[in-house]
Amino acid sequence: MAAVRAGAVGLSKQARFTMYSSTRPGSDWDSRDSGTGERARQSRPSVYGKRYGVAMSNAETVRKRWKIRRRLSDLKVKLCDATLILAVGGLILAMLDVEFTATRILESFVNTSDLSFILRTAAIITTIALLFFLLFYHFIDIKxxxxxxxxxxxxxGITSERVLNTLLEVAICAICPIPETGVVAWPILSNIAERTRERVNIPISVLLTLPMFLRFFIVCRYMVLHSSQHQDTATRTIASLNHIAVDFRFVLKSEMYERPLFVLSIASLMFWCVVSWMLTQCERYAYPSISGFQHFADYLWFEIITFFSIGYGDVQVNTYCGRGLAMLTAIVGTLFSSTLIALISRKLILTTCEKRVNHIIAENNITNEHKNAAACVLQNTWRTVLRARDYQKSSSRRNQQRLAKMQRMLLCSVITFRKTRWKLRMQMEDEDDFFTARRAFNETEDRLQKVRQRQSQLDGKISMLFENVEALTQAVMSRKCYLRQ
Structure with a gap:
């Protein structure tokens, strides 16, 4: 079934396989036969096995289904592209409306009211078109x-989970600013007691624009449908056979494994820009007396230092919305930072071949050092013996000092020899599994070679002994014949 879904089967004139559908013959769900009763049962294809599914041995039917599925899949990708364009277009219109509204309220520009009405109307039109294409997308998915x-x-095709997901997506995409909306009182949070009682009026259109960023879930769907894993037939077939769904989670993990730094960088930049703009809208009305509002660059700086848990305190948030976004930034920054550290640590880890090269070089160096230490022990031992003979011949103070010096040098060389032997033992214990197995294999091969060599020598000796026995037997037989004669 997975191979038929992915279109990886060969469709020749003769049927080379038997495909079973998920319906059972005789049930109410099987509506492929127009007749009912005995005639309908006779017109059904033959059923094999334990009567699970209907056998489809006709290759033309399979080819037809494959063509239908391919056409519907192409239409599904086009609908996803259309929903993404409409979602991003409506979001851009709403953002422009928010900027013009802030300019009109904070700087007393009256000429932007008509433009704001046009932008909101266009955003509503794009939202309606988005909802239509979204429902049509789910309809094609069901087909x-x-x-x-x-x-x-x-x-x-229609399950409770699918219905809930569709309703949730429709509810998210239906949010957009509405013309002729009022304002809402927004409390100010400050360390000054007089300012905590103040309230500022924020347009409802601004509050309706912030949830519109949830439309970015369509970007995740776009990534899945345009990914190499979903477009490759072999990948989808193997994933289906292994009970793995080619969804956003699988695609994201695959991209993180192949290009981790690129994915993290793009995701961080998008998160900083989006949350900085949202923070600007949350905080700009809390500063009506300070030249209108703080700039976008200030909150971008605040986002970056909060993202990496630095927090200089030069930029502060004074609204519940701003503090909520700051907490969200801290949580996401902690996750991203830990992931980045894990990826860097994985990149810094040496591969097996690199570990093997370093291990061989270190082992050779320690082996040479161990040999030099052993040679120094022998040299100092011989010198100590010579100085002891000189001291026995002439027990002068000079010979005594030379003997003590050689003894000290011998003791130092013995200590050095023991240290190098311990280092060599520790280096042998630090071998990786592959290198240890390879060394054991080589040692076993050498021992087997010696055993084979001894076996060949033994075979030669046995052959010689057999020849001598044969010669001795012939000599004895000839001697018996001579004695009889």
Whole structure:
């Protein structure tokens, strides 16, 4: 079934396989036969095995289903592209409206009211089109599932989970600024007691624009449908056979494994820009007397230092919305920082071949040092013996000092020899599994070579002994014949 879904089967004139649908013959869901009763049962294809599914041995039917699924899949990708364009377009219109609204309220520009009405109307139109394409996308997705399962009953494709996900997506995409909306009182949080009682009026259109960034879930869907894992037939077939869904989680983990720094950098930049703009909208109305509002660059700086848990305190937030976004930034920054540290640590770890090279070089150096230490012990021992003979011949003070000096040098060389032997032992214990197995294999091969050599020598000796016994037997037999004669 997975190979048929992915289109990886060969469709020749003769049927080389038997595909079973997920419906059972005789049930109400099987509506492929127009007749009912005995005639309908006779017109059904033959059923094999334990009567699970309907055998489809006709290659033309399989080819037809594959073409239908391919056409629906292409339409699904186009609908995803259209929903992404409409979602981003509506978000850009809402952002422009928010900027013009702030300019009109804070700087007393009245000429932007008509432009704001036009922008909101355009955002509503794009939202309606987005909802239509979104519902049509889910409708096509259900039809693809029906084609894959080999049934035409819509109850198979519509489940409670799918309905909840669709309603949630529609609710998220339906949020947009509405013309002629009022304002809401926004409390100010400050260390000054007089300012904590103040309230500022914020347009409702600004508050409705902030949740519109949740439309970025369509970007995740776009990444999945345009990823190499989803477009490659072999990858989808192998994933389906291994019970792995090619979804956003699988695609993201694959990209993180292949290009971790690139994915983290793009995600961090997008997060900084989006949250900085949202912080600007949350905090700009809390400073009506300070030249209108603080700039976007100030909150971008605040986002970066909060993201990496630095927090200089030069930029502060004075609203509940700003503090909520600051907490979100701290949580996401902690996750990203830990992931970045883990990725850097993985990049810094030596590979098996690199470890083997360093291990061989270190072992050779320690082995040479151990040999030099052993040679120094022998040299100092011989010199100590010579100085002891000189001291026995002439027990002068000079010979005594030479003997003591050689004894000290001998003691130092023995200590050095023991240290190098301990280092060599520790180096042998630090071998990796592959290198240890390789060394054991080589040692076993050398021992087997010696055993084979001894075996060949033994075979030669046995052959010589057999020849001598044969010669002796012939000599004895000839001697017996001579004695008889």
């Amino acid at each position: 693809i599932q029906l084609v894959e399962t080999g049934t035409s009953n819509w109850r198979v």
